[in-house]
Amino acid sequence: MESNDAVIAVNFKTYAEAVGPRSVALAKTCEAVAKETGFTIIAAPPLPDLASVAASVSIPVYSQHVDDVRQGSTTGHVTPENVAASGASGTLINHSERRMTIAHIESLVGRCRALGLSTIVCTNNIGVTRACAAFQPDFVAIEPPELIGGDVSVTTANPGIVSDSVGAAKAVSPGVRVLCGAGVKNGADVEKAVELGTDGVLLASGVVKATDPAKVLADLVSGLRR
Amino acid sequence: MESNDAVIAVNFKTYAEAVGPRSVALAKTCEAVAKETGFTIIAAPPLPDLASVAASVSIPVYSQHVDDVRQGSTTGHVTPENVAASGASGTLINHSERRMTIAHIESLVGRCRALGLSTIVCTNNIGVTRACAAFQPDFVAIEPPELIGGDVSVTTANPGIVSDSVGAAKAVSPGVRVLCGAGVKNGADVEKAVELGTDGVLLASGVVKATDPAKVLADLVSGLRR
Amino acid sequence: MESNDAVIAVNFKTYAEAVGPRSVALAKTCEAVAKETGFTIIAAPPLPDLASVAASVSIPVYSQHVDDVRQGSTTGHVTPENVAASGASGTLINHSERRMTIAHIESLVGRCRALGLSTIVCTNNIGVTRACAAFQPDFVAIEPPELIGGDVSVTTANPGIVSDSVGAAKAVSPGVRVLCGAGVKNGADVEKAVELGTDGVLLASGVVKATDPAKVLADLVSGLRR
Amino acid sequence: MESNDAVIAVNFKTYAEAVGPRSVALAKTCEAVAKETGFTIIAAPPLPDLASVAASVSIPVYSQHVDDVRQGSTTGHVTPENVAASGASGTLINHSERRMTIAHIESLVGRCRALGLSTIVCTNNIGVTRACAAFQPDFVAIEPPELIGGDVSVTTANPGIVSDSVGAAKAVSPGVRVLCGAGVKNGADVEKAVELGTDGVLLASGVVKATDPAKVLADLVSGLRR
Numbered sequence: 001m002e003s004n005d006a007v008i009a010v011n012f013k014t015y016a017e018a019v020g021p022r023s024v025a026l027a028k029t030c031e032a033v034a035k036e037t038g039f040t041i042i043a044a045p046p047l048p049d050l051a052s053v054a055a056s057v058s059i060p061v062y063s064q065h066v067d068d069v070r071q072g073s074t075t076g077h078v079t080p081e082n083v084a085a086s087g088a089s090g091t092l093i094n095h096s097e098r099r100m101t102i103a104h105i106e107s108l109v110g111r112c113r114a115l116g117l118s119t120i121v122c123t124n125n126i127g128v129t130r131a132c133a134a135f136q137p138d139f140v141a142i143e144p145p146e147l148i149g150g151d152v153s154v155t156t157a158n159p160g161i162v163s164d165s166v167g168a169a170k171a172v173s174p175g176v177r178v179l180c181g182a183g184v185k186n187g188a189d190v191e192k193a194v195e196l197g198t199d200g201v202l203l204a205s206g207v208v209k210a211t212d213p214a215k216v217l218a219d220l221v222s223g224l225r226r
Numbered sequence: 227m228e229s230n231d232a233v234i235a236v237n238f239k240t241y242a243e244a245v246g247p248r249s250v251a252l253a254k255t256c257e258a259v260a261k262e263t264g265f266t267i268i269a270a271p272p273l274p275d276l277a278s279v280a281a282s283v284s285i286p287v288y289s290q291h292v293d294d295v296r297q298g299s300t301t302g303h304v305t306p307e308n309v310a311a312s313g314a315s316g317t318l319i320n321h322s323e324r325r326m327t328i329a330h331i332e333s334l335v336g337r338c339r340a341l342g343l344s345t346i347v348c349t350n351n352i353g354v355t356r357a358c359a360a361f362q363p364d365f366v367a368i369e370p371p372e373l374i375g376g377d378v379s380v381t382t383a384n385p386g387i388v389s390d391s392v393g394a395a396k397a398v399s400p401g402v403r404v405l406c407g408a409g410v411k412n413g414a415d416v417e418k419a420v421e422l423g424t425d426g427v428l429l430a431s432g433v434v435k436a437t438d439p440a441k442v443l444a445d446l447v448s449g450l451r452r
Numbered sequence: 453m454e455s456n457d458a459v460i461a462v463n464f465k466t467y468a469e470a471v472g473p474r475s476v477a478l479a480k481t482c483e484a485v486a487k488e489t490g491f492t493i494i495a496a497p498p499l500p501d502l503a504s505v506a507a508s509v510s511i512p513v514y515s516q517h518v519d520d521v522r523q524g525s526t527t528g529h530v531t532p533e534n535v536a537a538s539g540a541s542g543t544l545i546n547h548s549e550r551r552m553t554i555a556h557i558e559s560l561v562g563r564c565r566a567l568g569l570s571t572i573v574c575t576n577n578i579g580v581t582r583a584c585a586a587f588q589p590d591f592v593a594i595e596p597p598e599l600i601g602g603d604v605s606v607t608t609a610n611p612g613i614v615s616d617s618v619g620a621a622k623a624v625s626p627g628v629r630v631l632c633g634a635g636v637k638n639g640a641d642v643e644k645a646v647e648l649g650t651d652g653v654l655l656a657s658g659v660v661k662a663t664d665p666a667k668v669l670a671d672l673v674s675g676l677r678r
Numbered sequence: 679m680e681s682n683d684a685v686i687a688v689n690f691k692t693y694a695e696a697v698g699p700r701s702v703a704l705a706k707t708c709e710a711v712a713k714e715t716g717f718t719i720i721a722a723p724p725l726p727d728l729a730s731v732a733a734s735v736s737i738p739v740y741s742q743h744v745d746d747v748r749q750g751s752t753t754g755h756v757t758p759e760n761v762a763a764s765g766a767s768g769t770l771i772n773h774s775e776r777r778m779t780i781a782h783i784e785s786l787v788g789r790c791r792a793l794g795l796s797t798i799v800c801t802n803n804i805g806v807t808r809a810c811a812a813f814q815p816d817f818v819a820i821e822p823p824e825l826i827g828g829d830v831s832v833t834t835a836n837p838g839i840v841s842d843s844v845g846a847a848k849a850v851s852p853g854v855r856v857l858c859g860a861g862v863k864n865g866a867d868v869e870k871a872v873e874l875g876t877d878g879v880l881l882a883s884g885v886v887k888a889t890d891p892a893k894v895l896a897d898l899v900s901g902l903r904r
Binding site for chain 2: 015021022046048052063064065069071072073076079081082085087088095096097098204
């Protein structure tokens, strides 16, 4: 992450629309929109597709998860070193669908930093945002679980949780950047997110399950520009 | 798995020697030995490298792990559909370094079968072998945890656990094939494993950390031939 | 468990109606009905109430859960030795609300047996019943998760899963006794369970949340007698 | 906890010396020393003994663990309501032998507070202390895992981690009190802990496995007095 520009981070989750070759295709769509518009789009493909996606595009590719286990006799886990070797440039940590112990989150932020990997630590409320900001990740991403996958953007449903998370995070660690997510669908949502003090959004189904992801992405980044 | 030939299954774990591009290289070494010798070598690379390895070789590629979660809002997990879409042809389940609930193991064997994925369910003793054989996976792989990563092959340290696991598995599900692992290092160990009634071995460090993996693999498959 | 009589096992779960002193009161109600009718009623109170309930009644008291960890530096866990020292005479293992790895289930059945503790291993379908019966616990208890807490008894909704579980368990381990549960509410359900080949039932809300638990228990045991 | 006096918190873990009736006996020893000396000693017995210990002594009794699950259909878990109903007055949270997700820790501190239960959130390093202090529990307890169960007190092995944890916690939440633990054995260790800014210690084997726990406890509290 060379710049401090706002970002659109796209979590592919394990949606059927974004597995295997489709995950490479969706990442290329993200890349095309990023190139056209000059904005940063981060792609977080399914774990098994991480290296193949990272080899296919020049935009930042993040892992959806990383385990705080050592390299070596840790079958079926994803170490920070795995993420780095796969060509990814960062990782989500503690997504609400993959929650982690506080000791592991703290440890992983440090291990990733030492490997040059960026980190987005996901949080579910202001208290957890404040705590995670103390670990000084690159980003915290506030996503109220009850709004994830829904039709109403967090920026509309609960703008206060967004602005208060920004305030709480910056109070603890001024350098931490804040994303928000849950229900984010279009450029107006992104514009609102930026107005509320964030550095962008983390979203999933709004892009992944769209009929025309390129069109949705172009709309989303237009919210950064305003 | 078209044939019923005995196999050498190589678990790359998360060893530094087998991450990222090195994982593709090691899989190509496995492929070269398989082609030269006509035996089946299965490669199980780190999760983030699964699709890129599967795209690079024609031998069977297995995931090291799969989660019993649905497709979709399951960030950071590996669904059976993910494994299939990545181009892999099977998966390990319940490795001793990644143990699963019995309900998930039972469910996953069925889900994988429905997707055409082969399954190797790992077990830690005869009782667990008998229970897992009841799920009718393609393979059970008995690996006494106390011998994993050690210098003495299970076939030497505890031949009885191998032959008794074969007996227990076949008594419950005659079609289930049995592998053994832990400490397996060379062709003599493989030969003994086959004598004890198995269909081959599951091993890791013996290949992954070898100075010359091709040489070790050639020796291992020679044990199948005798 | 001295006899092979059929049993009614009451899982108090963590219902508000059965915590703290109320858990002792409910156990005493179970005891009163057991004494009046001569049938065996097992009480499984919340974990923190285990020793106090066991000290208060003479019927069998079971833990709702036990962990496969060693005695000693295992804060916040419940070892088999804890269960025994608390005065309980057995334990549930692998309840669908507290699922365990297959390696832990296998280990715990043996550890409990060595300590003289009876075991009820809960299962969610016929395949898992077959696998768990291989561990030779005292009981397996089949409870289809989708029926737990519902209004229709498993004996009505899916009698085949009950009789097939009995068949599957006995085929693997003839000495294993089988319970069924989920939606069981009255004596007619119990009578049907016994007709289907079980040795009784495991139930929770039907007793715990009843206006008059003594009356419900008396009705339930009447189903054993017919 | 009516006062702000320093405390000695004794975690019985699952040591054989402190299960079942022995857990009541040890709690009575703690009570006797507390009464004689006027200092606060907290007893944290094994989970199954929680209610029986709480009914036997008048000193504060804490649970070793609590789960962030709702009351009701949560077999084998310990809810905050269970802890309260058992007569305990508080709970440990996130002990290094029973680590929890950050979302659960945050939620539990609030749920316990609403029920009038005190909380001791255990942490493993300064960063995690800072994060947990943000949740405003009654206490954070810093215990470097590598020193737990060892022969050298954290106050000797790493006094800086103790004083820095105090500083970090107070900077985030001035009202949070800080304990330290790991290797604490005697009154001199406690005296040092208090000098370093803590409000007392959390210890286990030093008391539980002592030949004469009353003597050890009397020595420990003497460190508070100096």
